[in-house]
Amino acid sequence: MAKGGFRGGFPGNQANMMKQAQKMQQDFLKMQEELESKEFEFTAGGGAVKATMVGTRKLQSVTIDPEVLDPDDVDMLQDMIVAAVNGAMQLADEETNKAMAKLQGGLGGLGGLGGLF
Numbered sequence: 001m002a003k004g005g006f007r008g009g010f011p012g013n014q015a016n017m018m019k020q021a022q023k024m025q026q027d028f029l030k031m032q033e034e035l036e037s038k039e040f041e042f043t044a045g046g047g048a049v050k051a052t053m054v055g056t057r058k059l060q061s062v063t064i065d066p067e068v069l070d071p072d073d074v075d076m077l078q079d080m081i082v083a084a085v086n087g088a089m090q091l092a093d094e095e096t097n098k099a100m101a102k103l104q105g106g107l108g109g110l111g112g113l114g115g116l117f
Contacts, residue, residue, distance in 0.1 A: 042087030044080040051084035
């Protein structure tokens with residue numbers, strides 16, 4: 001190998017990788033803040049029950065149309081609540097997965113980091 005064959009080659013790549021990693025971290029934090037403030041609503045029973053969740057998967061509210069309150073059919077109301085909450089959670093998960101996929105797409109310049117993310 002020629003004398004000094006790696007001189008200046010690797011350190012420049014390493015510095016570039018560090019810059020890309022820092023940018024990715026900043027992008028991740030920004031995405032996380034956006035998701036935490038975003039609301040996801042899902043309705044069940046034709047709009048009779050609405051669940052609202054924030055991106056942190058924290059249930060924010062459940063709204064029930066008073067017209068569906070039937071003391072003889074509590075099971076149906078419970079099922080609608082579960083469906084609305086699960087639907088809102090699924091919407092939040094899908095949005096998070098899309099945002100993460102977008103971030104991971106930017107890892108190409110880092111060689112994908114071997115599947116680390």
